Amino acid sequence: MIIREIVMARVNQEYREGARERIIIAAINVAIEKGWEAMTLEAIAQKVGVSIPALYSYFRNRDALENEVVNRVIQIHLDEFIAALSRDGDIHRIIQNYADLIFIHQARHVNIYSLLPIRFLNDPMMHGKVADSMTAELDLISNCLTRAKSRGELKKYLDVEESAQLISSLTAGIMLKLIFDSQINERIERKRWIMGVERILLISRDPDRADVQ
Incomplete structure (x- = not known):
């Protein structure tokens, strides 16, 4: 009897965790497809296929769900950042x-990212989470550059920490532009970002890149 109760409790916990995960993913998809304001409890419930009251058994209110969505996107x-900088390849790749x-x-999460400036300015806890994420990204960039330098792909006198800071600042700027400038030409901005990083790292243009002309 005790074993059966333990198994049932585990099954119930796994079900709740699975249901909670489906709700978060559904909320993210609603925000991506229709914008943050469209991420209502009604829209999320419809996406998941449950009633609105059922959502309250997993999240106490919409704000709690919003926080989970932002946390998940971060x-x-x-x-994805870790995966991108951990792949094999030379510095150009x-x-x-x-x-x-x-x-x-x-581009995929622009509707959610557009909310972040408001969230982390007014929410100290969210501010800390975003700051921690930026610090983690900076460490990843530094580690990536250190590995490239050890392979001989970067100049010996290049200051890795300073270069990582500059790349991080350049990236933050382009992200803000992507969020708030609806007329942005992503192809051109992507090319400019790559050129900027190459200049920071004091390396020549990638001869295999299609936009070198």
Whole structure:
């Protein structure tokens, strides 16, 4: 009897965790497809296929769900960032991977990222989470550059920490532009970002890149 109760409790916990995950993913998809304001409990419930009251058994209110959505998007971004900078390849290939991450991931989550400035300015806890994410990204860039330098792909006198800071600042600027400038030409901005990183790292243009002309 005790074993059966333990098994049932585990099954119930796994079901709740699975249901909670489906709700978060559904909320993210609603925000991506229709914008943040469209991410109502009604829209999320419809996406998941449950009633609105059922959502309250997993999240106490819409704000709690919003926080989970923002936290998840930050984590997804960080996971993809780790993957992009951990792939094998020379420094030019890594820069291309990084650019893909910025311009593909950012475009996909622009409706959610547009909320972040408001959230982390008014919410100290969210401010800390975003700051921690930026610090983690900076460390990843530094580690990536250190590995490239050890392979002889970067000049010996290049200051890795300073270069990582400059690349981080350049990336933050382009992300803000992607969020707030609806007329942005992503192809041109991607090219400029890559050129900027190459100049920071004191390396020549990638001869295999299609936009070198």
